[in-house]
Amino acid sequence: MTRFARCVLLLAVGTIVVRITLDGHFNSFVQQRMRWPLLLAGIIVVGLAVVDLVIASRDDDETNQRPISPGVGWLLIAPVAVIISVAPDALGASAADRIDAYDPPAPIDPLAPILPETDPFPIKMLDFVNLAMWDETRALEGRQVDVEGIVVNDPEVADGFLLIRFVVSCCAADGIPIKVAVTGTPSAFEDDTWVRATIEWIPPDVPYQDENGPKFVEARLVDITEIDEPPGSPYESPF
Amino acid sequence: MTDMSLVDDVHEHEHDHHSHDAPSRFGVVGPIMVVAPLFVALLARGRVGALDADALRLWSTLFVSITVQALPFLALGVVLSGLIAAFVSPELVERFVPKRPALAVPAAGVAGLALPGCECGSVPIAGRLMSAGTPPAAALTFLLAAPAINPVVLVSTAVAFPGDRMLVLARFLASFVTAVAVGWWWSRRGADNLIEVDGHRHDGPSRFLRFSDTASRDLVHAGGYLVVGAAAAATLQLVIPRSALDVVADNELLSILLFAALAVLLSICSEADAFVAAGLPQFSLTSRLVFLVVGPVIDLKLVAMQSGVFGRRFAMVFAPVTLVVATLSAVAFGQVFL
Numbered sequence: 277m278t279r280f281a282r283c284v285l286l287l288a289v290g291t292i293v294v295r296i297t298l299d300g301h302f303n304s305f306v307q308q309r310m311r312w313p314l315l316l317a318g319i320i321v322v323g324l325a326v327v328d329l330v331i332a333s334r335d336d337d338e339t340n341q342r343p344i345s346p347g348v349g350w351l352l353i354a355p356v357a358v359i360i361s362v363a364p365d366a367l368g369a370s371a372a373d374r375i376d377a378y379d380p381p382a383p384i385d386p387l388a389p390i391l392p393e394t395d396p397f398p399i400k401m402l403d404f405v406n407l408a409m410w411d412e413t414r415a416l417e418g419r420q421v422d423v424e425g426i427v428v429n430d431p432e433v434a435d436g437f438l439l440i441r442f443v444v445s446c447c448a449a450d451g452i453p454i455k456v457a458v459t460g461t462p463s464a465f466e467d468d469t470w471v472r473a474t475i476e477w478i479p480p481d482v483p484y485q486d487e488n489g490p491k492f493v494e495a496r497l498v499d500i501t502e503i504d505e506p507p508g509s510p511y512e513s514p515f
Numbered sequence: 516m517t518d519m520s521l522v523d524d525v526h527e528h529e530h531d532h533h534s535h536d537a538p539s540r541f542g543v544v545g546p547i548m549v550v551a552p553l554f555v556a557l558l559a560r561g562r563v564g565a566l567d568a569d570a571l572r573l574w575s576t577l578f579v580s581i582t583v584q585a586l587p588f589l590a591l592g593v594v595l596s597g598l599i600a601a602f603v604s605p606e607l608v609e610r611f612v613p614k615r616p617a618l619a620v621p622a623a624g625v626a627g628l629a630l631p632g633c634e635c636g637s638v639p640i641a642g643r644l645m646s647a648g649t650p651p652a653a654a655l656t657f658l659l660a661a662p663a664i665n666p667v668v669l670v671s672t673a674v675a676f677p678g679d680r681m682l683v684l685a686r687f688l689a690s691f692v693t694a695v696a697v698g699w700w701w702s703r704r705g706a707d708n709l710i711e712v713d714g715h716r717h718d719g720p721s722r723f724l725r726f727s728d729t730a731s732r733d734l735v736h737a738g739g740y741l742v743v744g745a746a747a748a749a750t751l752q753l754v755i756p757r758s759a760l761d762v763v764a765d766n767e768l769l770s771i772l773l774f775a776a777l778a779v780l781l782s783i784c785s786e787a788d789a790f791v792a793a794g795l796p797q798f799s800l801t802s803r804l805v806f807l808v809v810g811p812v813i814d815l816k817l818v819a820m821q822s823g824v825f826g827r828r829f830a831m832v833f834a835p836v837t838l839v840v841a842t843l844s845a846v847a848f849g850q851v852f853l
Contacts, residue, residue, distance in 0.1 A: 277735065282731060282735055284550070285735065286731065286734070286735070288553060289738075293583070293586060296583070302583060304576065304580075305576070305579055305580040305583045305584065306580060306583055306584050310583075310584065310587065313587035314583070314586065314587055316587065316590070317586050317587040317589075317590035317591075320590045320594065320730075321586075321590065321734065324727055324730055324731045324734065327724075327727040327731070328727075328731060331724070344728075344732065345731070345732050345735045345736065346735070346736050346739065346823075347739075348736065348739030348740060348743075348823060349735030349736060349738060349739040350739065351738075351739040351740075351742040351743060352735065352738045352739055352742055353552050353553070354552075354742050354746070355578065355579050355582040355583070355742060355745075356553065357552045357553060357555070358575050358578060358579055359579055360553060361555075362571070362572060362575040364572055364575035364576040364578075364579050365572070365576065366576070367573075367576060370569040370570075370572070370573050371573055371576075374753075381675075381676060381677060381678055381793055382678050383677060383678065384677050384678050443790070445671065445675075445786070445787045445789075445790040446584055446783075446784045446786050446787030447580040447581060447583065447584035447784065447787065448576055448577060448580035449577045449580050449581050449584075449748070449749070449752060449781075449783060449787075450783050450784070450787040450788070450790060450791050452790070452791070514674060514675065514790055515674060
């Protein structure tokens with residue numbers, strides 16, 4: 277790869293990185309805290325491209341014809357081309373179908389949640405499932421909560437649907453779905469629709485940890501509205 | 516008159532290029548190879564979605580995610596490798612790196628504590644350390660230790676396994692022992708001739724140019740192999756769904772082998788692998804420790820990057836040995852601590 281070619285390659289990579297960081301598309305791929313590192317990386321790559329451009333415009337022709345980087349570098353154009361052509365979106369129903377639901381690990385100390393006084397109150401899907409499974413004080417019982425997630429119509433949930441949200445710690449490749457079975461009302465939405473739902477936990481007859489325990493945390497639907505955009509990041513962070 | 520001749524010059528070259536691809540000012544073929552795929556991608560925009568191929572879209576998300584996630588760490592890595600090329604001379608290395616591999620190797624392992632990155636960044640750094648005169652055994656120990664035992668990785672492991680504090684300690688010790696053991700083995704074996712590291716000293720007119728040229732070169736080099744590894748890992752994530760694993764959960768030996776294989780095939784970042792392991796509670800802690808110790812030292816994208824940076828013959832020897840040592844070390848520490 278000649279210097280000028282490398283310059284164009286780096287420019288393409290750096291520009292697309294800066295672009296997906298600024299327009300928010302990066303949220304589909306990585307956690308939000310990667311925003312600044314990504315922007316910085318994009319700027320570094322563009323900076324390296326500019327240095328190449330300056331040197332190439334100064335050097336004579338013969339020097340510029342010499343290959344200065346290995347050809348395998350061309351492959352860097354592949355992710356750029358995929359972002360432009362496929363415009364991949366965040367993990368959704370088709371990914372949730374392939375991966376088992378997240379099982380929050382047992383806490384070290386018993387949970388003692390202090391919940392807001394008035395219903396309904398907003399809560400992360402991760403916290404909802406964690407409290408449902410491990411809170412021995414059953415603080416969630418009888419409370420109405422607001423959660424945001426996507427609808428997945430699963431035949432296993434007869435009179436309802438799965439409300440899911442992915443937990444992503446680094447990038448989408450490590451995403452694990454949180455699944456809550458919302459029952460009592462047949463689904464009015466297609467797969468992958470983003471909704472804000474008010475739900476109420478249905479305590480299980482048999483504990484979740486039991487071998488015959490329910491497969492999903494279950495909840496009763498109180499209210500549901502479709503929302504356009506995933507709020508902030510489409511993913512929840514385990515941190 | 517001077518101006519005239521310059522203009523003539525340019526014209527001549529343009530003409531040359533049309534006729535028989537002679538040298539032109541910038542060389543047009545290379546840039547076209549970048550722009551053409553982007554142009555095709557632009558034309559295909561919207562139409563790929565119309566195929567409604569769920570698997571293709573999911574593959575694209577995974578593939579782009581792995582590369583995007585790795586890029587900041589790769590950028591940090593090549594900036595450091597550029598600084599090494601610009602400022603670290605063989606004389607300096609000789610002064611600071613212990614002569615005896617018995618000491619240099621564990622010292623390099625401890626140095627790994629300081630780099631809060633994933634595995635992708637440490638490959639170019641190790642390569643440049645070698646070109647600057649660091650004994651390969653020490654550079655390789657650093658390569659194995661840095662992604663496995665840095666503070667970010669240990670903290671995320673503690674967050675993912677709140678109830679199993681000993682797991683963090685076991686992960687740290689098993690990874691450190693793996694890195695040092697492989698380093699010592701390499702120094703005794705004396706197989707440095709297998710390594711085809713880029714010894715090219717970029718003797719630019721200034722330190723800055725040496726820095727930027729090395730950084731660009733390493734970025735393009737390691738980045739190209741990263742893309743190969745990311746494509747392979749995305750494909751395998753689709754082919755082996757994580758839910759299909761339950762079959763062997765009851766057999767300890769099979770789970771250990773399975774998790775060693777998964778660590779290699781799934782190629783999950785060392786900062787994230789603990790959460791994936793925590794999500795598979797039906798398996799024993801020891802088998803999941805194997806996953807956490809093997810993943811950062813060897814996986815598909817690392818093998819791709821290592822065979823690119825150090826040569827294929829090197830990777831053919833280094834990768835299997837690392838895999839075996841890491842697995843054994845994890846099993847041993849799992850027996851003691853978990």
